[in-house]
Amino acid sequence: MTIKEIRIQTGLSRKEFCERFSIPLRTMEEWEAGRRKPPEYIPRMLAYYVQILYKEQKKDNKIIMDPDGRKIVLVNEIRFKGKRKINWKEVKEYLTRYIGNCYEIESAAEKIYIGNEFPEEFTESESRKALMGANAKAKANSATIIPELIQIAENPQYEKNRDEAGKHIKNAKNGWYRYDVRFAMPVYDEEILVRYNIYKAKLLINHASNGKKYLYDILKKKKKRESHNSKCGENPFLIFIIS
DSSP, rough: OOHHHHHHTOOOOHHHHHHHTTTTHHHHHHHHSSSSHHHTTHHHHHHHHHHHHHHHHHHTOOOEEOTSOOOOOOOOSOOOOOOOSSSSHHHHHHGGTTTTTTTEEETTTTTEETTHHHHHHHHHHHHHOOOOOOHHHHHHGGGHHHHHHHHHHHEEEEEEEOOOTTTTHHHHHEEEEEEEEEEEEEETTTTTEEEEEEEEEEEEEOOOOOOOOEEEEEEEEOOOOOOOOHTTTTTTTEEEEEO
C-alpha cells in the first residue's frame, strides 16, 4: 500500500495527515507525487498505526496485527484508572463475569476454562502486589480483554507441577503452561490519543486432574525496554514498546 493510499483510507487531507503524524508537508507531497521514495519502514508503520486508530474507534474489534504479523490485543477503554492506587476489589468483581466460561487458543484449537480461583489469584497474588504504577494499571485493565488474550496466546512452555502436597495437587496435577501474549494500552494527551504502550505478558495455565486447562493468572514478563529509535526510526507518532 502506498503512502497516498494509506492517507486516503483515513479520510484526512494531506495537511491534516501531516499534522496528525508529524510529517513535513513538502515531504508528503514529494512522496505522493513519486518524486521521492520514503524509507521502507514508513509505509509499513503508517499502515499499522492507521489500523490501530480504526480499531480504537471500533470498540468491538480489539485484535490487530503488528508489522511482523504478530497479534496484539487493544485495550480500547481504560476502565480501572486509579491515579495512585488501583481498586483491586473492583477488578476482582469484574473478573467474576468470566467464571464458568471457556475460550479457545486460536493457534492450537485448545480450550481454556475460567474457574472460581481465577479472580482471586489475578488480584491478590504476590506477583500482582509487587506491581506498581503503569504496570499495575496495565494488569488491571487486561481484565477487560481476557477472551482476546486467550485467543492470541502463542509459544506454550510446559513446566511439571512440583507442588505434590499443597493446593495445586489437583488443580495442576498435569503441570503448568505459560503462553506469550501482548496487549496495548492507549496513552492520551488532553483527550487526544498520542500512542499505544505495548505490554508483553504470559498467561499462566494449570492443567487440572480432570483433564481441563484453566487460566490461573496473567504474569508480567521480565521488563525489557526497547529503543524507540531502533524500533520506529525518528518518527514520534509510532508505537513505543515499553515492557
